[in-house]
Amino acid sequence: IQKWAIAILLSVSAGIALTTSILIGKSESKALTRPWFSARNVDVTAPAWLRGGIPVGNIQLPYARIFIIVLTILCLVGVYWFLNRSSWGLRIRSVTQNREMSACLGIPTETVDALTFALGSGLAGIAGCAITLLGSVGPNLGGNYIVDTFMVVVVGGVGKLVGSIVAAFAIGTVNYLIGSGTIARMVEAIPFVSDFFEFFSSTSMAKVMVFALIITFLQIRPAGIFPQKGRSVDA
Template identity: 75%
Template sequence: MSLLLESIVNGLSIGSVLLIAALGLAIVFGLMGVINLAHGELMMLGAYATFVVQNAFKGFGEPWFSLYIFFAIPVAFLVAALVGLALEKGVIRFLYGRPLETLLATWGVSLILRQFVRSVNWVMIIGIGVFCLLFFGSLWALRRYSDWQRIKKWASVIMLIYSLGIGILSGFLIGKTDNEVLTRPWFSARNVDVTAPEWLRGGLPIAGFQLAYTRLLIIILTILCLLGVYWFLNRSNWGLRIRAVTQNRSMSACLGIPTEKVDALTFALGSGLAGIAGCAISFLGSVGPNTGQNYIVDTFMVVVVGGVGNLLGTILAALAIGTISYLIGSGTIALLLAPVASLQPLVGFFEFFATASMAKVMVFALIIAFLQFRPAGIFPQKGRMADA
């Protein structure tokens, strides 16, 4: 019983990791119908934001370093939310209702973000800053022109080419100075480690085993995010607007709801939650450019099994998938069945799948079998939500 209890608690903690990773995706994919393959990279940006905040607080020493996690969480949220907002305004906004194009576009964005993290340095930042200053500054100035609507399309294209050329030229000229401080990559392709504060090391004794404080923090953080999302969607004015636009976009627009702002806010919220997930998973292992790819498939599985857009289904699916994966992958099921002589064939079967990779194969097979009976997930959409 002690072994079973330990396995269930560890499985639930893994499920909490999946849940906090899938929470933002449930909003973006479930409520907006956008297949965002860059969601994993938004988690990766949140993890790197945590690493940067940690390094910044190292210079202050104790006791400030022990408190850096409370600053890293909002910073990770803001970084991922701003990137998500830029992604929605620059790419996703033009692809609503076209899932295949959205999938391909966000896959390209994920590749760009991974390469950006590998290559980013001060030269690149200066070039991007010059581009943004020229492009957005010129558009702001031209909007004051009386015939702006007539020249908007061509002026935007011309200023884009002009600003992009000046930005690239500025970065190239600065890079030729051979200044190591400016040209050295911030992160490169190597993985970096986030060190947990002293009070997060160790574990909480429970029935003969220890639950790591880092996993306990992730569970608490997941619960807080769930409560915050539930309150926002059901009790705030903007949450009401989001639910209205989700159910009937045309009628919401007729009632005066700014649907474009709702789309941007929803995508930014889902992206910010991905940043918080990245902050959480940074305590479970090293952080690298490919960190998000380790979770993107599992998060999509959670959302699909739970029912698209259903928060309760997402919770149940994440906890179930996390627990089953741990029970199979850790060999717990095989150990529990071993004393029963008549179940030896099943023991050999579960021993074969008693690794992390093979357990994922087993979970995939179980999900495929489940979707044969419940293709719309645990809680399928009904009414206007299903017809949208």
């Protein structure tokens, strides 16, 4: 009965989606879709309390970026507490290290999967809201961050929160030092080294250099800075 119910619901939902898309597609004005779906980026107006900044010497720290930093710290603290101090966090870590043994001990692995997916989706939603404060929003907004995100996870160690934090700081710092030309200016006394880093002193070329360094690092430590531990991993 459950399989038949799922099949019927899927058929009905597919029919509704198809009918709705046809009706909207034939609409001349497309007033319903134009404000929401288009190739153009949309500017998001920040609240009044996030406008402006704090002057520090010759620079100004925007309130929006300070808010994003504080929000990130709160999310990190919350995730750390959840994974290390709650019973469901213990179940998540158990399933991550040894799924079969966790199931034998009575841990609902499918529920853990759903909870983990919900947690990740919620954090992604928070990150998406935070990114809107940095610029316009469009369909390809995530493409600017997806590669860096994967590099952070792989370098830090899959499943390691501390590793992701350390890797994010390391990759971001190295990317800035190379892309801004800081390293090239630091080694001006050595002409050929300075010319080498000067060639990579741009945003796009700095990413290429960082990517090459990450590949070299993973050849030495394939599991990342903080490798995952467990019986299934050691086996």
